[in-house]
Amino acid sequence: MKNLISVLTVVFAIIIIWYGAAYMMNKQWTLDQAERAGTTVTASEVFKDTMAQERPQLPAPHQVLTEIWKTTVEKKITSKRSLIYHGGITLSSTALGFLMGSLLGITLAISIVHSRAMDLSVMPWIIASQTIPILAIAPMIIVVLNAVGISGLIPKAMISMYLSFFPVAVGMVKGLRAPDTMQLDLMKTYRASPWQTLVKLRLPSSMPYLFTSLKIAMAASLVGAIIGELPTGAVAGLGARLLAGSYYGQTIQIWSALISAAVLAAVLVMLIGAIQNITLKRMGMLR
Amino acid sequence: MEQNSQAVIAAKNLNLVFETNDGSVHALKDVDLTINKGEFVSFIGPSGCGKTTFLRVIADLEQPTGGSISVNGMTPHEAREARAYGYVFQASGLYPWRTIAGNIKLPLEIMGYSKEEQDKRVQQVLELVELDSFGNKYPWQLSGGMQQRASIARALSFDADILLMDEPFGALDEIVRDHLNEQLLALWARTEKTIGFVTHSIPEAVYLSTKIVVMSPRPGRIADVIESTLPKERPLDIRDSKEFLEIAARVRDGLRAGHLDD
Numbered sequence: 001m002k003n004l005i006s007v008l009t010v011v012f013a014i015i016i017i018w019y020g021a022a023y024m025m026n027k028q029w030t031l032d033q034a035e036r037a038g039t040t041v042t043a044s045e046v047f048k049d050t051m052a053q054e055r056p057q058l059p060a061p062h063q064v065l066t067e068i069w070k071t072t073v074e075k076k077i078t079s080k081r082s083l084i085y086h087g088g089i090t091l092s093s094t095a096l097g098f099l100m101g102s103l104l105g106i107t108l109a110i111s112i113v114h115s116r117a118m119d120l121s122v123m124p125w126i127i128a129s130q131t132i133p134i135l136a137i138a139p140m141i142i143v144v145l146n147a148v149g150i151s152g153l154i155p156k157a158m159i160s161m162y163l164s165f166f167p168v169a170v171g172m173v174k175g176l177r178a179p180d181t182m183q184l185d186l187m188k189t190y191r192a193s194p195w196q197t198l199v200k201l202r203l204p205s206s207m208p209y210l211f212t213s214l215k216i217a218m219a220a221s222l223v224g225a226i227i228g229e230l231p232t233g234a235v236a237g238l239g240a241r242l243l244a245g246s247y248y249g250q251t252i253q254i255w256s257a258l259i260s261a262a263v264l265a266a267v268l269v270m271l272i273g274a275i276q277n278i279t280l281k282r283m284g285m286l287r
Numbered sequence: 288m289e290q291n292s293q294a295v296i297a298a299k300n301l302n303l304v305f306e307t308n309d310g311s312v313h314a315l316k317d318v319d320l321t322i323n324k325g326e327f328v329s330f331i332g333p334s335g336c337g338k339t340t341f342l343r344v345i346a347d348l349e350q351p352t353g354g355s356i357s358v359n360g361m362t363p364h365e366a367r368e369a370r371a372y373g374y375v376f377q378a379s380g381l382y383p384w385r386t387i388a389g390n391i392k393l394p395l396e397i398m399g400y401s402k403e404e405q406d407k408r409v410q411q412v413l414e415l416v417e418l419d420s421f422g423n424k425y426p427w428q429l430s431g432g433m434q435q436r437a438s439i440a441r442a443l444s445f446d447a448d449i450l451l452m453d454e455p456f457g458a459l460d461e462i463v464r465d466h467l468n469e470q471l472l473a474l475w476a477r478t479e480k481t482i483g484f485v486t487h488s489i490p491e492a493v494y495l496s497t498k499i500v501v502m503s504p505r506p507g508r509i510a511d512v513i514e515s516t517l518p519k520e521r522p523l524d525i526r527d528s529k530e531f532l533e534i535a536a537r538v539r540d541g542l543r544a545g546h547l548d549d
Contacts, residue, residue, distance in 0.1 A: 182376050182378060182380055183380055185348050185374075185376075186374065186376065186380055187397075188347075188348065188367070189346060189348075189367065189372070189373075189374045190370070190393075190394045190397045190398065190445075191367060191368055191370055191397075191398075192397045196397050200393065200396070200397070201382075204382065204384050282384075283383065283384035284383035284384055284425050284426070284427055285383055285384065
Protein backbone atom coordinates (compact mmCIF):
# COMPACT_ATOMS: atom_id res chain seq x y z
CA MET A 1 0.00 0.00 0.00
CA LYS A 2 2.80 2.37 0.94
CA ASN A 3 4.54 1.41 -2.29
CA LEU A 4 1.44 2.11 -4.32
CA ILE A 5 1.06 5.55 -2.80
CA SER A 6 4.64 6.53 -3.57
CA VAL A 7 4.35 5.17 -7.12
CA LEU A 8 1.12 7.10 -7.68
CA THR A 9 2.69 10.26 -6.24
CA VAL A 10 5.53 10.07 -8.74
CA VAL A 11 3.15 9.37 -11.63
CA PHE A 12 0.98 12.30 -10.55
CA ALA A 13 4.01 14.61 -10.38
CA ILE A 14 5.14 13.55 -13.86
CA ILE A 15 1.67 14.24 -15.30
CA ILE A 16 1.58 17.71 -13.69
CA ILE A 17 5.04 18.55 -15.07
CA TRP A 18 4.02 17.16 -18.45
CA TYR A 19 0.90 19.34 -18.60
CA GLY A 20 2.95 22.37 -17.56
CA ALA A 21 5.55 21.67 -20.21
CA ALA A 22 2.86 21.09 -22.87
CA TYR A 23 1.32 24.47 -22.04
CA MET A 24 4.66 26.27 -22.18
CA MET A 25 5.82 24.65 -25.42
CA ASN A 26 2.54 24.94 -27.34
CA LYS A 27 1.69 28.48 -26.19
CA GLN A 28 3.76 30.22 -28.85
CA TRP A 29 1.98 28.52 -31.72
CA THR A 30 -1.42 29.56 -30.37
CA LEU A 31 -0.29 33.13 -29.89
CA ASP A 32 1.23 33.23 -33.41
CA GLN A 33 -2.01 31.93 -34.94
CA ALA A 34 -4.01 34.53 -33.09
CA GLU A 35 -1.66 37.28 -34.20
CA ARG A 36 -1.84 36.15 -37.81
CA ALA A 37 -5.63 36.13 -37.65
CA GLY A 38 -5.54 39.52 -35.97
CA THR A 39 -7.52 38.38 -32.95
CA THR A 40 -6.75 38.52 -29.28
CA VAL A 41 -7.09 35.47 -27.07
CA THR A 42 -7.71 35.28 -23.35
CA ALA A 43 -5.43 33.26 -21.10
CA SER A 44 -8.02 30.50 -20.69
CA GLU A 45 -8.48 30.27 -24.45
CA VAL A 46 -4.72 29.93 -24.86
CA PHE A 47 -4.64 27.15 -22.29
CA LYS A 48 -7.53 25.32 -23.90
CA ASP A 49 -5.87 25.52 -27.31
CA THR A 50 -2.50 24.27 -26.09
CA MET A 51 -4.21 21.14 -24.83
CA ALA A 52 -5.92 20.33 -28.13
CA GLN A 53 -3.61 21.22 -31.01
CA GLU A 54 -3.43 18.82 -33.91
CA ARG A 55 0.35 18.93 -34.17
CA PRO A 56 1.57 20.24 -30.84
CA GLN A 57 5.22 20.61 -29.99
CA LEU A 58 4.47 18.45 -26.99
CA PRO A 59 1.12 16.68 -26.90
CA ALA A 60 -0.73 16.70 -23.59
CA PRO A 61 -1.03 13.35 -21.76
CA HIS A 62 -4.74 12.97 -22.48
CA GLN A 63 -4.11 13.48 -26.21
CA VAL A 64 -1.57 10.67 -26.17
CA LEU A 65 -3.87 8.43 -24.18
CA THR A 66 -6.77 9.09 -26.54
CA GLU A 67 -4.54 8.28 -29.51
CA ILE A 68 -3.38 5.04 -27.85
CA TRP A 69 -6.98 4.13 -27.07
CA LYS A 70 -8.04 4.83 -30.65
CA THR A 71 -5.18 2.85 -32.18
CA THR A 72 -5.46 -0.15 -29.90
CA VAL A 73 -8.98 -0.81 -28.67
CA GLU A 74 -10.88 0.87 -31.47
CA LYS A 75 -8.80 -0.50 -34.37
CA LYS A 76 -8.76 -4.02 -35.75
CA ILE A 77 -5.49 -5.76 -34.98
CA THR A 78 -4.94 -6.38 -38.69
CA SER A 79 -5.14 -2.65 -39.49
CA LYS A 80 -1.91 -0.90 -40.42
CA ARG A 81 -2.87 1.81 -37.96
CA SER A 82 -3.25 -0.52 -35.01
CA LEU A 83 -0.56 -0.07 -32.36
CA ILE A 84 -1.12 -3.67 -31.33
CA TYR A 85 -0.21 -4.79 -34.86
CA HIS A 86 2.96 -2.69 -34.81
CA GLY A 87 3.74 -3.63 -31.23
CA GLY A 88 3.38 -7.29 -32.16
CA ILE A 89 5.93 -6.93 -34.94
CA THR A 90 8.39 -5.20 -32.62
CA LEU A 91 7.72 -7.79 -29.93
CA SER A 92 8.48 -10.72 -32.23
CA SER A 93 11.91 -9.39 -33.23
CA THR A 94 12.57 -8.32 -29.62
CA ALA A 95 11.78 -11.82 -28.39
CA LEU A 96 13.83 -13.58 -31.05
CA GLY A 97 16.77 -11.20 -30.57
CA PHE A 98 16.54 -11.59 -26.80
CA LEU A 99 16.59 -15.36 -27.11
CA MET A 100 19.56 -15.39 -29.47
CA GLY A 101 21.41 -12.75 -27.44
CA SER A 102 20.89 -14.58 -24.16
CA LEU A 103 22.08 -17.88 -25.63
CA LEU A 104 25.11 -16.19 -27.16
CA GLY A 105 25.85 -14.37 -23.90
CA ILE A 106 25.59 -17.56 -21.81
CA THR A 107 27.73 -19.51 -24.27
CA LEU A 108 30.41 -16.81 -24.28
CA ALA A 109 30.37 -16.61 -20.49
CA ILE A 110 30.79 -20.38 -20.14
CA SER A 111 33.76 -20.42 -22.49
CA ILE A 112 35.32 -17.39 -20.81
CA VAL A 113 35.03 -18.94 -17.35
CA HIS A 114 36.58 -22.20 -18.54
CA SER A 115 39.39 -20.84 -20.65
CA ARG A 116 41.90 -18.25 -19.64
CA ALA A 117 42.74 -17.68 -23.30
CA MET A 118 39.09 -16.84 -24.03
CA ASP A 119 39.00 -14.57 -21.01
CA LEU A 120 42.02 -12.62 -22.20
CA SER A 121 41.24 -12.57 -25.90
CA VAL A 122 37.47 -12.35 -26.22
CA MET A 123 36.49 -10.17 -23.27
CA PRO A 124 38.06 -6.98 -24.70
CA TRP A 125 36.19 -7.52 -27.97
CA ILE A 126 32.94 -8.00 -26.15
CA ILE A 127 33.42 -4.67 -24.43
CA ALA A 128 34.61 -2.98 -27.63
CA SER A 129 31.51 -4.23 -29.44
CA GLN A 130 29.35 -2.10 -27.20
CA THR A 131 31.29 1.11 -27.77
CA ILE A 132 30.33 1.12 -31.46
CA PRO A 133 27.16 3.15 -31.95
CA ILE A 134 24.43 0.68 -32.86
CA LEU A 135 22.78 3.31 -35.06
CA ALA A 136 25.82 3.17 -37.34
CA ILE A 137 25.92 -0.62 -37.52
CA ALA A 138 22.21 -1.32 -37.81
CA PRO A 139 21.83 -0.24 -41.48
CA MET A 140 24.94 -2.23 -42.41
CA ILE A 141 23.60 -5.38 -40.79
CA ILE A 142 20.30 -4.96 -42.61
CA VAL A 143 21.98 -4.29 -45.98
CA VAL A 144 24.57 -7.04 -45.69
CA LEU A 145 22.03 -9.65 -44.62
CA ASN A 146 19.66 -8.51 -47.33
CA ALA A 147 22.44 -9.00 -49.88
CA VAL A 148 22.75 -12.65 -48.87
CA GLY A 149 19.02 -13.07 -49.08
CA ILE A 150 18.07 -12.76 -45.42
CA SER A 151 15.40 -10.19 -44.71
CA GLY A 152 12.42 -9.63 -42.51
CA LEU A 153 12.55 -10.74 -38.90
CA ILE A 154 16.10 -12.12 -38.70
CA PRO A 155 18.13 -8.94 -39.43
CA LYS A 156 16.14 -6.96 -36.86
CA ALA A 157 16.57 -9.75 -34.33
CA MET A 158 20.30 -9.71 -35.03
CA ILE A 159 20.47 -6.08 -33.96
CA SER A 160 18.57 -6.94 -30.79
CA MET A 161 20.98 -9.78 -30.21
CA TYR A 162 23.94 -7.45 -30.69
CA LEU A 163 22.70 -5.27 -27.85
CA SER A 164 21.38 -7.98 -25.55
CA PHE A 165 24.21 -10.51 -25.49
CA PHE A 166 26.49 -8.07 -23.67
CA PRO A 167 24.75 -7.75 -20.29
CA VAL A 168 24.14 -11.50 -20.25
CA ALA A 169 27.78 -12.34 -21.05
CA VAL A 170 29.15 -9.96 -18.41
CA GLY A 171 26.59 -10.92 -15.78
CA MET A 172 27.01 -14.64 -16.36
CA VAL A 173 30.81 -14.46 -16.16
CA LYS A 174 30.32 -13.04 -12.70
CA GLY A 175 27.57 -15.54 -11.89
CA LEU A 176 29.52 -18.59 -13.01
CA ARG A 177 32.41 -17.42 -10.85
CA ALA A 178 30.12 -16.94 -7.85
CA PRO A 179 30.84 -20.31 -6.13
CA ASP A 180 33.55 -19.81 -3.51
CA THR A 181 36.82 -21.71 -3.22
CA MET A 182 35.35 -24.13 -0.71
CA GLN A 183 32.55 -25.15 -3.06
CA LEU A 184 35.02 -25.64 -5.91
CA ASP A 185 37.42 -27.57 -3.65
CA LEU A 186 34.58 -29.84 -2.65
CA MET A 187 33.90 -30.63 -6.32
CA LYS A 188 37.61 -31.28 -6.73
CA THR A 189 37.60 -33.82 -3.89
CA TYR A 190 34.81 -35.67 -5.75
CA ARG A 191 36.97 -35.62 -8.90
CA ALA A 192 34.10 -33.87 -10.70
CA SER A 193 34.64 -33.08 -14.37
CA PRO A 194 34.46 -29.42 -15.48
CA TRP A 195 31.15 -30.24 -17.10
CA GLN A 196 29.74 -31.68 -13.85
CA THR A 197 30.99 -28.67 -11.93
CA LEU A 198 29.31 -26.42 -14.47
CA VAL A 199 25.96 -28.18 -14.44
CA LYS A 200 25.72 -29.03 -10.75
CA LEU A 201 27.40 -26.02 -9.15
CA ARG A 202 28.21 -23.08 -11.41
CA LEU A 203 24.96 -22.82 -13.36
CA PRO A 204 22.63 -23.10 -10.35
CA SER A 205 24.78 -20.61 -8.42
CA SER A 206 24.59 -18.12 -11.27
CA MET A 207 20.80 -17.90 -11.36
CA PRO A 208 20.44 -14.60 -9.45
CA TYR A 209 22.99 -13.03 -11.80
CA LEU A 210 21.30 -14.53 -14.84
CA PHE A 211 17.92 -13.01 -14.12
CA THR A 212 19.34 -9.57 -13.40
CA SER A 213 21.20 -9.69 -16.72
CA LEU A 214 18.13 -10.94 -18.56
CA LYS A 215 16.14 -7.92 -17.40
CA ILE A 216 18.73 -5.54 -18.83
CA ALA A 217 19.01 -7.68 -21.98
CA MET A 218 15.27 -7.56 -22.51
CA ALA A 219 15.18 -3.76 -22.40
CA ALA A 220 18.22 -3.61 -24.70
CA SER A 221 16.53 -6.03 -27.12
CA LEU A 222 13.52 -3.78 -27.43
CA VAL A 223 15.75 -0.79 -28.18
CA GLY A 224 17.55 -2.93 -30.76
CA ALA A 225 14.30 -4.01 -32.40
CA ILE A 226 13.10 -0.42 -32.69
CA ILE A 227 16.42 0.71 -34.14
CA GLY A 228 16.33 -2.22 -36.54
CA GLU A 229 12.96 -1.06 -37.86
CA LEU A 230 14.22 2.39 -38.85
CA PRO A 231 16.53 1.51 -41.78
CA THR A 232 14.14 -1.10 -43.21
CA GLY A 233 12.10 1.72 -44.65
CA ALA A 234 9.93 1.97 -41.61
CA VAL A 235 7.34 -0.45 -42.93
CA ALA A 236 6.01 -1.81 -39.69
CA GLY A 237 6.70 -1.87 -35.97
CA LEU A 238 6.83 0.71 -33.21
CA GLY A 239 10.06 2.08 -34.68
CA ALA A 240 8.28 2.60 -37.98
CA ARG A 241 5.52 4.48 -36.20
CA LEU A 242 8.13 6.70 -34.57
CA LEU A 243 9.85 7.43 -37.87
CA ALA A 244 6.62 7.97 -39.84
CA GLY A 245 5.38 10.24 -37.11
CA SER A 246 8.49 12.37 -37.26
CA TYR A 247 8.33 12.59 -41.09
CA TYR A 248 4.86 14.05 -40.98
CA GLY A 249 5.19 16.03 -37.78
CA GLN A 250 2.64 13.76 -36.07
CA THR A 251 3.86 14.33 -32.54
CA ILE A 252 0.88 12.61 -30.99
CA GLN A 253 1.66 9.49 -33.00
CA ILE A 254 5.33 9.64 -31.96
CA TRP A 255 4.46 9.93 -28.32
CA SER A 256 1.87 7.18 -28.40
CA ALA A 257 4.39 4.84 -30.04
CA LEU A 258 6.95 5.88 -27.47
CA ILE A 259 4.63 5.25 -24.55
CA SER A 260 3.60 1.90 -26.01
CA ALA A 261 7.25 0.89 -26.32
CA ALA A 262 7.86 1.88 -22.69
CA VAL A 263 4.81 -0.07 -21.52
CA LEU A 264 5.91 -3.07 -23.57
CA ALA A 265 9.40 -2.93 -22.05
CA ALA A 266 7.99 -2.61 -18.54
CA VAL A 267 5.69 -5.60 -19.04
CA LEU A 268 8.50 -7.75 -20.45
CA VAL A 269 10.91 -6.85 -17.64
CA MET A 270 8.23 -7.45 -15.03
CA LEU A 271 7.56 -10.85 -16.61
CA ILE A 272 11.21 -11.80 -16.13
CA GLY A 273 11.04 -10.44 -12.59
CA ALA A 274 8.09 -12.71 -11.85
CA ILE A 275 9.89 -15.76 -13.25
CA GLN A 276 12.95 -14.76 -11.23
CA ASN A 277 10.93 -14.63 -8.03
CA ILE A 278 9.36 -18.03 -8.56
CA THR A 279 12.62 -19.69 -9.63
CA LEU A 280 14.82 -18.29 -6.88
CA LYS A 281 12.23 -19.04 -4.24
CA ARG A 282 12.01 -22.63 -5.40
CA MET A 283 15.80 -22.84 -5.40
CA GLY A 284 15.95 -21.54 -1.84
CA MET A 285 18.01 -18.53 -2.88
CA LEU A 286 15.42 -15.95 -1.93
CA ARG A 287 14.45 -15.95 1.68
CA MET B 288 59.20 -42.95 11.41
CA GLU B 289 58.96 -46.25 9.54
CA GLN B 290 56.09 -46.77 7.20
CA ASN B 291 54.32 -49.98 8.12
CA SER B 292 51.57 -51.80 6.26
CA GLN B 293 48.91 -50.20 8.43
CA ALA B 294 50.01 -46.65 7.58
CA VAL B 295 47.23 -44.83 5.76
CA ILE B 296 48.98 -41.48 5.64
CA ALA B 297 52.74 -41.16 5.82
CA ALA B 298 54.48 -37.80 5.58
CA LYS B 299 58.26 -37.64 5.49
CA ASN B 300 60.20 -34.43 5.76
CA LEU B 301 57.25 -32.60 4.23
CA ASN B 302 57.74 -28.93 3.40
CA LEU B 303 55.43 -26.36 1.88
CA VAL B 304 56.45 -22.80 1.12
CA PHE B 305 53.88 -20.33 -0.23
CA GLU B 306 55.32 -17.60 -2.40
CA THR B 307 53.34 -14.45 -1.72
CA ASN B 308 53.86 -10.82 -2.63
CA ASP B 309 55.30 -10.17 0.85
CA GLY B 310 57.89 -12.91 0.47
CA SER B 311 57.71 -16.61 1.16
CA VAL B 312 55.65 -18.15 3.96
CA HIS B 313 56.87 -21.42 5.40
CA ALA B 314 53.51 -23.09 6.00
CA LEU B 315 54.88 -26.56 6.73
CA LYS B 316 58.42 -27.31 7.81
CA ASP B 317 59.92 -30.80 8.02
CA VAL B 318 56.69 -32.52 8.94
CA ASP B 319 57.07 -36.22 9.74
CA LEU B 320 53.90 -38.03 10.62
CA THR B 321 52.35 -41.45 10.20
CA ILE B 322 48.65 -42.02 10.60
CA ASN B 323 47.62 -45.66 10.92
CA LYS B 324 44.44 -47.29 9.80
CA GLY B 325 41.47 -46.58 12.04
CA GLU B 326 43.17 -43.83 14.01
CA PHE B 327 41.42 -40.63 14.99
CA VAL B 328 44.06 -37.93 14.68
CA SER B 329 43.47 -34.34 15.73
CA PHE B 330 45.58 -31.41 14.59
CA ILE B 331 45.59 -28.57 17.05
CA GLY B 332 47.42 -25.27 17.12
CA PRO B 333 47.00 -21.52 16.71
CA SER B 334 46.05 -20.10 13.31
CA GLY B 335 48.94 -20.11 10.86
CA CYS B 336 50.44 -23.33 12.28
CA GLY B 337 49.70 -25.23 9.07
CA LYS B 338 47.14 -27.67 10.43
CA THR B 339 44.62 -26.89 7.70
CA THR B 340 47.39 -26.75 5.10
CA PHE B 341 48.54 -30.24 6.11
CA LEU B 342 45.01 -31.57 5.73
CA ARG B 343 44.78 -29.89 2.32
CA VAL B 344 48.07 -31.48 1.27
CA ILE B 345 46.67 -34.89 2.16
CA ALA B 346 43.62 -34.01 0.07
CA ASP B 347 45.71 -32.86 -2.91
CA LEU B 348 44.26 -29.37 -2.59
CA GLU B 349 47.76 -27.94 -1.94
CA GLN B 350 51.03 -29.13 -3.42
CA PRO B 351 54.02 -29.67 -1.10
CA THR B 352 57.29 -28.05 -2.17
CA GLY B 353 59.51 -30.67 -0.55
CA GLY B 354 59.53 -34.09 1.07
CA SER B 355 57.12 -36.91 0.42
CA ILE B 356 53.66 -37.91 1.45
CA SER B 357 51.62 -40.98 0.66
CA VAL B 358 47.92 -41.57 1.12
CA ASN B 359 46.80 -45.20 1.05
CA GLY B 360 50.19 -45.96 -0.46
CA MET B 361 49.57 -43.58 -3.36
CA THR B 362 50.41 -39.96 -4.04
CA PRO B 363 47.74 -37.55 -2.81
CA HIS B 364 46.82 -36.91 -6.44
CA GLU B 365 46.25 -40.59 -7.14
CA ALA B 366 44.35 -40.90 -3.88
CA ARG B 367 42.06 -38.04 -4.85
CA GLU B 368 41.54 -39.58 -8.28
CA ALA B 369 40.67 -42.84 -6.51
CA ARG B 370 38.24 -40.90 -4.29
CA ALA B 371 40.02 -42.17 -1.22
CA TYR B 372 38.71 -39.61 1.23
CA GLY B 373 35.69 -37.54 2.18
CA TYR B 374 36.33 -33.92 3.14
CA VAL B 375 34.23 -31.87 5.55
CA PHE B 376 34.75 -28.11 5.61
CA GLN B 377 34.01 -25.63 8.36
CA ALA B 378 30.90 -24.47 6.51
CA SER B 379 28.47 -27.18 5.49
CA GLY B 380 28.36 -25.87 1.93
CA LEU B 381 25.01 -27.52 1.29
CA TYR B 382 23.29 -26.38 -1.90
CA PRO B 383 20.18 -24.39 -1.01
CA TRP B 384 18.47 -25.65 -4.16
CA ARG B 385 18.79 -29.30 -3.16
CA THR B 386 17.08 -31.18 -0.35
CA ILE B 387 19.26 -32.83 2.29
CA ALA B 388 18.94 -36.14 0.44
CA GLY B 389 19.70 -34.33 -2.82
CA ASN B 390 22.80 -32.79 -1.30
CA ILE B 391 24.04 -36.17 -0.10
CA LYS B 392 23.37 -37.58 -3.56
CA LEU B 393 25.63 -34.94 -5.15
CA PRO B 394 28.90 -36.89 -4.88
CA LEU B 395 27.10 -40.11 -5.76
CA GLU B 396 25.71 -38.57 -8.96
CA ILE B 397 29.15 -37.27 -9.86
CA MET B 398 30.70 -40.67 -9.23
CA GLY B 399 28.09 -42.37 -11.37
CA TYR B 400 26.28 -44.58 -8.85
CA SER B 401 23.02 -46.12 -10.05
CA LYS B 402 19.73 -44.60 -8.93
CA GLU B 403 18.89 -47.44 -6.55
CA GLU B 404 22.38 -47.45 -5.10
CA GLN B 405 22.14 -43.67 -4.54
CA ASP B 406 18.86 -43.98 -2.65
CA LYS B 407 20.17 -46.88 -0.59
CA ARG B 408 23.34 -45.06 0.42
CA VAL B 409 21.54 -41.81 1.19
CA GLN B 410 19.24 -43.70 3.53
CA GLN B 411 22.22 -45.44 5.17
CA VAL B 412 24.25 -42.29 5.89
CA LEU B 413 21.18 -40.32 6.97
CA GLU B 414 20.62 -42.99 9.63
CA LEU B 415 24.31 -42.85 10.53
CA VAL B 416 24.09 -39.13 11.37
CA GLU B 417 20.57 -39.49 12.82
CA LEU B 418 18.84 -37.39 10.20
CA ASP B 419 16.63 -40.17 8.76
CA SER B 420 13.45 -38.12 8.76
CA PHE B 421 15.04 -34.99 7.28
CA GLY B 422 15.93 -36.22 3.79
CA ASN B 423 13.18 -34.21 2.13
CA LYS B 424 13.90 -30.99 4.04
CA TYR B 425 15.87 -28.11 2.58
CA PRO B 426 19.06 -26.92 4.29
CA TRP B 427 17.47 -23.68 5.55
CA GLN B 428 14.92 -25.75 7.44
CA LEU B 429 17.70 -27.33 9.54
CA SER B 430 19.76 -25.94 12.41
CA GLY B 431 23.48 -25.26 11.98
CA GLY B 432 24.42 -28.48 13.78
CA MET B 433 22.07 -30.55 11.64
CA GLN B 434 23.44 -28.94 8.49
CA GLN B 435 26.94 -29.90 9.54
CA ARG B 436 25.77 -33.46 10.23
CA ALA B 437 24.30 -33.53 6.73
CA SER B 438 27.64 -32.43 5.31
CA ILE B 439 29.35 -35.24 7.20
CA ALA B 440 26.78 -37.65 5.78
CA ARG B 441 27.62 -36.31 2.33
CA ALA B 442 31.32 -37.00 2.92
CA LEU B 443 30.52 -40.52 4.14
CA SER B 444 28.10 -41.41 1.35
CA PHE B 445 30.66 -42.77 -1.11
CA ASP B 446 32.33 -44.86 1.57
CA ALA B 447 35.89 -43.58 1.38
CA ASP B 448 37.88 -45.03 4.27
CA ILE B 449 39.52 -41.71 5.16
CA LEU B 450 37.54 -38.79 6.53
CA LEU B 451 39.25 -35.39 6.61
CA MET B 452 37.52 -32.74 8.72
CA ASP B 453 38.62 -29.12 8.80
CA GLU B 454 37.17 -27.49 11.94
CA PRO B 455 33.77 -28.98 11.14
CA PHE B 456 32.20 -27.79 14.40
CA GLY B 457 34.10 -24.50 14.65
CA ALA B 458 31.06 -22.36 13.94
CA LEU B 459 28.74 -24.14 16.37
CA ASP B 460 27.98 -23.40 19.99
CA GLU B 461 29.45 -25.55 22.75
CA ILE B 462 26.34 -27.51 23.64
CA VAL B 463 25.74 -28.56 20.03
CA ARG B 464 29.44 -29.24 19.70
CA ASP B 465 29.45 -31.66 22.67
CA HIS B 466 26.55 -33.53 21.19
CA LEU B 467 28.16 -33.74 17.75
CA ASN B 468 31.48 -34.86 19.26
CA GLU B 469 29.72 -37.70 21.00
CA GLN B 470 27.94 -38.65 17.78
CA LEU B 471 31.16 -38.45 15.80
CA LEU B 472 32.87 -40.89 18.16
CA ALA B 473 29.97 -43.32 17.82
CA LEU B 474 30.11 -42.95 14.06
CA TRP B 475 33.85 -43.54 14.04
CA ALA B 476 33.42 -46.66 16.13
CA ARG B 477 30.78 -48.02 13.75
CA THR B 478 32.52 -47.19 10.47
CA GLU B 479 36.15 -47.77 11.56
CA LYS B 480 37.31 -44.95 9.34
CA THR B 481 40.64 -43.17 9.62
CA ILE B 482 39.88 -39.59 10.62
CA GLY B 483 42.01 -36.45 10.35
CA PHE B 484 40.43 -33.67 12.37
CA VAL B 485 41.51 -30.03 12.59
CA THR B 486 40.40 -28.10 15.65
CA HIS B 487 41.09 -25.07 17.84
CA SER B 488 39.65 -26.64 20.94
CA ILE B 489 41.80 -28.57 23.42
CA PRO B 490 38.91 -30.47 25.06
CA GLU B 491 37.56 -31.42 21.65
CA ALA B 492 40.94 -32.72 20.51
CA VAL B 493 41.52 -34.72 23.68
CA TYR B 494 38.00 -36.09 23.83
CA LEU B 495 37.96 -37.34 20.25
CA SER B 496 41.46 -38.44 19.40
CA THR B 497 43.63 -41.50 19.62
CA LYS B 498 46.51 -39.26 18.58
CA ILE B 499 46.87 -35.52 19.05
CA VAL B 500 49.26 -33.58 16.83
CA VAL B 501 50.19 -30.26 18.42
CA MET B 502 51.44 -27.75 15.89
CA SER B 503 53.07 -24.33 16.16
CA PRO B 504 53.31 -21.47 13.70
CA ARG B 505 56.02 -19.57 11.75
CA PRO B 506 57.17 -21.91 10.38
CA GLY B 507 54.29 -24.37 10.67
CA ARG B 508 55.65 -27.51 12.29
CA ILE B 509 54.80 -30.34 14.64
CA ALA B 510 55.59 -29.46 18.26
CA ASP B 511 54.37 -32.66 19.90
CA VAL B 512 52.56 -35.88 19.07
CA ILE B 513 50.54 -37.29 21.94
CA GLU B 514 49.19 -40.84 21.89
CA SER B 515 46.01 -40.80 23.91
CA THR B 516 45.71 -43.34 26.71
CA LEU B 517 41.97 -42.87 27.02
CA PRO B 518 39.83 -45.95 26.34
CA LYS B 519 37.92 -46.20 23.08
CA GLU B 520 34.63 -46.01 24.93
CA ARG B 521 34.33 -42.37 26.00
CA PRO B 522 31.28 -40.98 27.77
CA LEU B 523 31.15 -37.17 27.91
CA ASP B 524 32.06 -37.13 31.64
CA ILE B 525 35.41 -38.70 30.86
CA ARG B 526 36.44 -35.08 30.46
CA ASP B 527 36.48 -34.73 34.23
CA SER B 528 38.82 -37.69 34.73
CA LYS B 529 42.41 -37.23 35.86
CA GLU B 530 43.75 -38.93 32.75
CA PHE B 531 41.85 -36.56 30.45
CA LEU B 532 43.11 -33.50 32.32
CA GLU B 533 46.68 -34.77 32.15
CA ILE B 534 46.53 -35.16 28.39
CA ALA B 535 44.89 -31.75 28.08
CA ALA B 536 47.69 -30.24 30.16
CA ARG B 537 50.29 -31.80 27.90
CA VAL B 538 48.55 -30.37 24.83
CA ARG B 539 48.47 -26.97 26.49
CA ASP B 540 52.18 -27.22 27.27
CA GLY B 541 52.90 -28.09 23.67
CA LEU B 542 50.91 -25.10 22.46
CA ARG B 543 52.65 -22.79 24.92
CA ALA B 544 56.09 -24.03 23.89
CA GLY B 545 55.24 -23.18 20.29
CA HIS B 546 54.30 -19.67 21.28
CA LEU B 547 57.47 -19.05 23.29
CA ASP B 548 59.45 -19.10 20.07
CA ASP B 549 57.80 -15.89 18.88
